[in-house]
Amino acid sequence: MRAVRIDEFGGPEVLVPVEVPDPVAGPGQVLVRIAAAGVNRADALVRAGVYHRAGRPPLIPGVEASGVVEAVGEGVTGVRAGQRVMALDGVNAPGFYAELAVVPAERVTVLPEGVELTQAATLPVAWLSAWYCLLRLAKVTEGDTVLVKAAASGVGSAAVQIAAGAGARVIASAGSAEKTAWAAGFGARDTLDTSAHPDDAEVDEVLRLTGGRGADIVLDTVGGPAFARSLREVGHGGRVVALANVALEPSVVDTRDFYPKNASVLGFQLTNLQIHGYDPRADLRELAERVAAGRYRVPVEAVFPLERARAAHERLERREHRGKIVLAVQDGA
Structure with a gap:
């Protein structure tokens, strides 16, 4: 072959x-x-x-x-x-x-x-990862504000749709105005161009968009220094889900950025989940049925x-x- x-x-x-x-x-x-x-x-x-x-x-x-x-x-x-x-x-x-x-x-x-x-x-990697992180780990519900990082990626564009489909308000973050505009077409209410808001300015913009409260859920698909910012962008009682480190850099964090807010930090790695007994078939079937029904693009x-x-x-x-x-x-x- x-x-x-x-x-x-x-x-x-x-x-x-x-x-x-x-x-x-x-x-x-x-x-x-x-x-x-x-x-x-x-x-x-x-x-x-x-x-x-x-x-x-x-x-x-x-x-x-x-x-x-x-x-x-x-x-x-x-x-x-x-x-x-x-x-x-x-x-x-x-x-x-x-x-x-x-x-x-x-x-x-x-x-x-x-x-x-x-x-x-x-579907089995990007879409299943977004599905599991938002619905199983972060337990997104109607009315939540969800910040999706790298929203133009495979995981990101899936996450925007899954979160919006659950009734959440989505902030789509990406590295150019073109990418954020594209991601917005999948249901994001707000966008954040990280090339125009680097580092601390990104945190300030998230806080501005949320009226100073921060996001209920931050889906961190970037890792490295971006993860430290995610901890500052999440609001009281919120959830930060870390599922990648495409930056291939260490994440240096200050615990004071999240524990006073009673925020949760949740990790996700699909391979390790399977090793420890996760059977993906039920989630993949439901996901595929929603695609077939036209609920997701x-x-x-x-x-x-x-x-x-x-x-x-x-x-x-x-x-x-x-x-x-x-x-x-x-x-x-």
Whole structure:
């Protein structure tokens, strides 16, 4: 089968198209013929050798995909050959930058009609992360004010819609006026251009927009110094959810910025959640059903053929994209 493999850690140039043997489904596993694979920040970290579960080369990256079930192994129930599915596996790292992948059955979710395979390839990581952080951890409710950082990203654009759909007032924060305007189209009431309000000015603007109260929920998808600002931007009894550190920098915080407000700091890491027993299928089914019903829009900015995975990673790392980047593994995906 065709695949893209990393034989040594490095930049996007180490993503090399190769031919490798077809995998075979074992007991409890599902063999999926991949239609499309989502491109994520975690993939770039794996490629660079700085992801905590990167393993050692040679390896095939990719932790989310959509496709059609080719075969099922012994003991598998609830899914059968020919069904359209989405797959997630940050635990075993099967490598979805490939035509075929073997996945544990509990990481495969059957798709409802009305969800395109290209859209479905973006749901298991970015959308599920936004869903879990807002609905399960922060417990967003109608009337909450939610600050979404990096709102033009895959997670951010999903979070804007999920929070707005729950009846929250959303403040969409991003690094340019163009990105914030784009994110506003998904239901944000207010926007914050961080290029015009750097560092402490960002905190001041959040406080101004909230009448000095601060946000009820801050979804911090950036990390590093931005996390310290998130603690200052959250209001009394609020919740800060930290789910990434794309800045790849330490977060130096002053506990006085949050404990006097009785604020909560919540951490989220999808791979670790799975390791400790989280079964994503129920959440992914509900999420996909809402997409199928038209309640959420799934923005896919760019689709690259599998062999151009290097170009997809180069675009990802320029941070110019809005929404998601996808690799089309099969024609028509």
